[in-house]
Amino acid sequence: MGLFRRSRQGGERTRVFFATDVHGSERCFRKWLNAAEVYEAQVLVLGGDLTGKLLVPIVADGGGWVAELHGEQVRAADDVELEALRGRIRMMGRYDLVLTAEERDRLQDPEHLKSVFRTVMHDGVARWMELLTQRLAEKDVAVFTMLGNDDEPELADVLRGAGAATYAEDGVVELPGGYPMVSVGFSTPTPWQTPRELPEDELAERIEGLASQLDDPARAVFNLHCPPADTHLDQAAKLDGDLRPVVDSAGPVMTSVGSTAVREAIERHHPLLGLHGHVHESPAIQRLDGTVCINPGSDYGDGVLRGAIVDLEPDKGVRTWQLVQG
Amino acid sequence: MAGPAETANTVAEPAAGTFARQSSGLVRDISPSSNVILNISFVSIPLAVLVATQAPAAFPGASPFWVTVICAVICIAPVMLYSLFMAVMPRSGGDYVFVSRTVHPWAGFAANFNITAWYLLVIAYFGYLLTPFGLSSAFTTIGVAADNDTLTRWGADVAASKGWQFAIGAAALILTAAMMSLGLRRMLKVQRAVFYLSLVGVAVSIVLLLLHGRADFVDSVARFGGDYDKVIVDARAAGYPGGGSFDLGNTLLAMPLAFASFGYAIVTSYAGGEVRSPRGSGRNAMLLALGISAVVVALLMALASRTFGNDFLGSATVLSNAGDKAYPFGAPSFFFFFVSMLTTSTLLILVINISFVLAIFVALPATFLIATRALFAWSFDRLVPEKLSEVDPRTRSPLIANGVVLAVTLVFLALIVFASGDFLAILYTAGLAELLTFIVVAIAGIVFPFRRKAMYENSPINRRVLGLPAITVAGVAALAVYVFFFISLATTDALGANASAGIRATVIIAAIALALYPISLAINRRRGVNLGLAFRELPPE
Numbered sequence: 001m002g003l004f005r006r007s008r009q010g011g012e013r014t015r016v017f018f019a020t021d022v023h024g025s026e027r028c029f030r031k032w033l034n035a036a037e038v039y040e041a042q043v044l045v046l047g048g049d050l051t052g053k054l055l056v057p058i059v060a061d062g063g064g065w066v067a068e069l070h071g072e073q074v075r076a077a078d079d080v081e082l083e084a085l086r087g088r089i090r091m092m093g094r095y096d097l098v099l100t101a102e103e104r105d106r107l108q109d110p111e112h113l114k115s116v117f118r119t120v121m122h123d124g125v126a127r128w129m130e131l132l133t134q135r136l137a138e139k140d141v142a143v144f145t146m147l148g149n150d151d152e153p154e155l156a157d158v159l160r161g162a163g164a165a166t167y168a169e170d171g172v173v174e175l176p177g178g179y180p181m182v183s184v185g186f187s188t189p190t191p192w193q194t195p196r197e198l199p200e201d202e203l204a205e206r207i208e209g210l211a212s213q214l215d216d217p218a219r220a221v222f223n224l225h226c227p228p229a230d231t232h233l234d235q236a237a238k239l240d241g242d243l244r245p246v247v248d249s250a251g252p253v254m255t256s257v258g259s260t261a262v263r264e265a266i267e268r269h270h271p272l273l274g275l276h277g278h279v280h281e282s283p284a285i286q287r288l289d290g291t292v293c294i295n296p297g298s299d300y301g302d303g304v305l306r307g308a309i310v311d312l313e314p315d316k317g318v319r320t321w322q323l324v325q326g
Numbered sequence: 327m328a329g330p331a332e333t334a335n336t337v338a339e340p341a342a343g344t345f346a347r348q349s350s351g352l353v354r355d356i357s358p359s360s361n362v363i364l365n366i367s368f369v370s371i372p373l374a375v376l377v378a379t380q381a382p383a384a385f386p387g388a389s390p391f392w393v394t395v396i397c398a399v400i401c402i403a404p405v406m407l408y409s410l411f412m413a414v415m416p417r418s419g420g421d422y423v424f425v426s427r428t429v430h431p432w433a434g435f436a437a438n439f440n441i442t443a444w445y446l447l448v449i450a451y452f453g454y455l456l457t458p459f460g461l462s463s464a465f466t467t468i469g470v471a472a473d474n475d476t477l478t479r480w481g482a483d484v485a486a487s488k489g490w491q492f493a494i495g496a497a498a499l500i501l502t503a504a505m506m507s508l509g510l511r512r513m514l515k516v517q518r519a520v521f522y523l524s525l526v527g528v529a530v531s532i533v534l535l536l537l538h539g540r541a542d543f544v545d546s547v548a549r550f551g552g553d554y555d556k557v558i559v560d561a562r563a564a565g566y567p568g569g570g571s572f573d574l575g576n577t578l579l580a581m582p583l584a585f586a587s588f589g590y591a592i593v594t595s596y597a598g599g600e601v602r603s604p605r606g607s608g609r610n611a612m613l614l615a616l617g618i619s620a621v622v623v624a625l626l627m628a629l630a631s632r633t634f635g636n637d638f639l640g641s642a643t644v645l646s647n648a649g650d651k652a653y654p655f656g657a658p659s660f661f662f663f664f665v666s667m668l669t670t671s672t673l674l675i676l677v678i679n680i681s682f683v684l685a686i687f688v689a690l691p692a693t694f695l696i697a698t699r700a701l702f703a704w705s706f707d708r709l710v711p712e713k714l715s716e717v718d719p720r721t722r723s724p725l726i727a728n729g730v731v732l733a734v735t736l737v738f739l740a741l742i743v744f745a746s747g748d749f750l751a752i753l754y755t756a757g758l759a760e761l762l763t764f765i766v767v768a769i770a771g772i773v774f775p776f777r778r779k780a781m782y783e784n785s786p787i788n789r790r791v792l793g794l795p796a797i798t799v800a801g802v803a804a805l806a807v808y809v810f811f812f813i814s815l816a817t818t819d820a821l822g823a824n825a826s827a828g829i830r831a832t833v834i835i836a837a838i839a840l841a842l843y844p845i846s847l848a849i850n851r852r853r854g855v856n857l858g859l860a861f862r863e864l865p866p867e
Contacts, residue, residue: 031864053349068343070786117347326864
């Protein structure tokens with residue numbers, strides 16, 4: 001779909017639905033596909049971190065299959081039950097993989113596990129993009145996708161191949177209504193050394209490289225996966241050296257994990273809207289120097305699609321915003 | 327790598343059966359000791375000892391020991407309910423999130439508004455308690471121990487002075503708000519140290535009570551200018567029937583006094599929900615914290631009964647509460663005051679009395695945080711003005727939310743201190759009013775597996791007990807507990823919760839809570855925002 005073929009559907013108001021960090025949850029992704037219709041949105045944005053983190057082996061076992069969910073063994077006796085089990089695992093935001101006991105044991109090898117994850121992530125995203133095209137190609141909705149820091153870089157090509165969506169990170173794209181959107185899915189370094197991380201100065205450079213192309217930054221949307229530092233949007237549990245949350249007598253100690261580069265870019269360019277994710281436990285909205293910055297958070301593990309509905313208008317900018325849990 | 331937990335929102339898997347890749351958010355579980363300490367800090371042991379004096383006074387024959395034990399046991403049901411909810415919706419906000427998602431956002435907001443409003447009153451009460459039960463007790467005991475009449479007089483003066491009560495309470499509230507605005511992280515560090523110090527006073531109390539029997543205490547009373555037997559006789563003359571012999575009925579009736587501490591073992595769900603605890607460790611920590619707190623408080627209660635005698639505790643409290651001239655001490659009747667009478671060491675007296683003051687300083691910021699977080703959550707959901715979640719660009723603190731909480735609590739403190747006794751009576755209704763919220767949560771627990779079927783079936787709490795979903799069973803048990811306490815508080819005059827002023831306040835706050843949501847709905851609709859969409863489930867097909 002060519003982006004600029006889309007006109008200003010729905011008159012002056014452009015309604016954007018933004019969700020992020022679905023992390024392999026089939027349930028959340030399908031909900032996102034249906035969101036444009038339910039929320040009457042003209043624009044769908046998926047803000048990165050599409051791929052899952054966990055893999056549940058379904059092991060062939062004496063004529064049937066067995067998997068472990070929430071510490072309990074779940075058996076599938078025939079093909080119908082196997083499909084139901086696979087569907088249940090996907091809905092929970094995990095990858096399912098049918099294999100033998102020997103193949104399961106091989107997953108203990110970190111390099112082999114990495115390779116298996118690459119395959120299931122690729123297949124999962126490819127399947128989602130097919131579904132996206134089937135569902136949205138004929139709909140009057142502009143769709144934008146992007147990778148996050150947890151997604152392997154090579155998956156960008158899979159997203160680019162989706163006919164009904166625009167890969168947002170390839171340059172400044174324009175939303176219906178004429179609002180330019182700058183997108184960067186990288187995050188600052190994390191303790192987990194995820195695939196798409198950049199130091200603050202390089203992240204700043206990347207954002208600046210796109211922002212400098214804007215004629216009127218005040219009409220722009222900054223779709224930056226990492227939230228601005230020291231805000232309501234970037235509060236995560238502080239971890240000790242053993243990756244355990246630090247707790248005191250008032251609860252887990254929360255700390256800022258956002259990006260100063262993102263914050264400075266917003267404070268320098270004053271865009272209309274900042275769309276962020278990355279920190280699941282920090283759903284919030286905060287104005288930074290007049291820019292409405294939103295992190296809808298993520299509850300993908302519960303199959304709940306957290307998102308933000310934002311109405312843009314030429315004269316008012318961000319007319320309204322609303323966090324939803326669909 | 328296998329078997330990690332994750333920050334927020336994801337289901338942590340057991341060590342076997344699942345493989346994880348290197349990705350952000352994968353963290354280990356909170357250490358068991360930290361988890362237990364976190365939960366114990368919400369069951370404030372120094373505050374729970376109020377049962378020792380208030381139970382035998384209000385319910386002659388009630389055993390503080392059995393009040394503690396029975397109450398702690400039945401509070402297992404609410405702990406189970408909240409821990410199950412936390413396992414499926416690991417999000418700070420407690421009832422607001424549970425009820426909004428399960429029943430309706432209107433019910434969730436009303437329930438949360440109700441309990442937050444009463445928490446604000448409780449914050450003010452914490453400020454008020456500092457003077458009579460902290461400073462007065464400390465001055466009096468140190469004055470007697472050091473033979474310093476000035477200190478002893480100060481003890482009596484500050485207890486009687488409304489000006490001091492307000493000034494010290496207001497200073498504590500302003501200090502809390504200022505530190506939360508200027509250095510939250512530093513304050514939380516201080517709070518942890520304060521929490522441990524407060525437990526030192528409890529430990530010293532246990533040792534003193536173990537070392538000293540009734541005869542020593544009788545001597546101590548004499549040293550403080552009183553007469554042990556005369557206190558009992560005077561209380562009889564004032565109408566107190568005597569609390570020496572055990573009365574099971576009155577013991578059960580007194581349980582709401584202990585529920586004020588143990589019933590709040592679930593408060594972690596408001597503050598500790600950002601990190602999901604896998605494999606039931608969160609639930610175990612809550613239960614262990616409840617158990618440890620109950621054992622410590624029960625031990626204190628048993629020792630108090632042995633050393634002070636329930637008859638004396640009831641008699642002294644009746645005289646003290648009534649302001650009877652026959653009450654022989656400068657400081658009000660209070661557990662830590664009586665314990666500190668057992669020693670002449672100024673240092674130990676300080677430690678014991680400070681433990682109560684410190685316990686208040688542990689509870690103050692924690693409750694303050696719960697209130698401000700509620701304001702943020704409502705603001706993010708557009709139920710209250712956006713201003714309430716604004717962050718000051720210079721301090722990067724939510725000054726407006728902190729200011730609102732401070733202003734409201736200062737007004738409440740002034741009303742507690744200076745208004746007629748009616749306002750203090752309203753405070754006694756807090757327990758009853760907060761139960762309204764707990765009851766809604768219990769109902770949400772009962773219906774959760776049926777109203778949010780998909781979420782329940784794919785959750786780690788998808789377990790059955792007696793053929794029913796475990797959370798439904800826990801909800802029914804918690805509802806029974808909450809209804810029991812609600813009826814107790816509503817029908818037992820001695821608890822003071824059913825005073826007409828308190829009931830009026832309960833109805834007014836509940837009505838405001840219920841009215842605000844539709845008002846907000848209408849205001850937002852005019853702006854083009856449909857709040858009805860906030861929790862509408864999208865089709866997952």
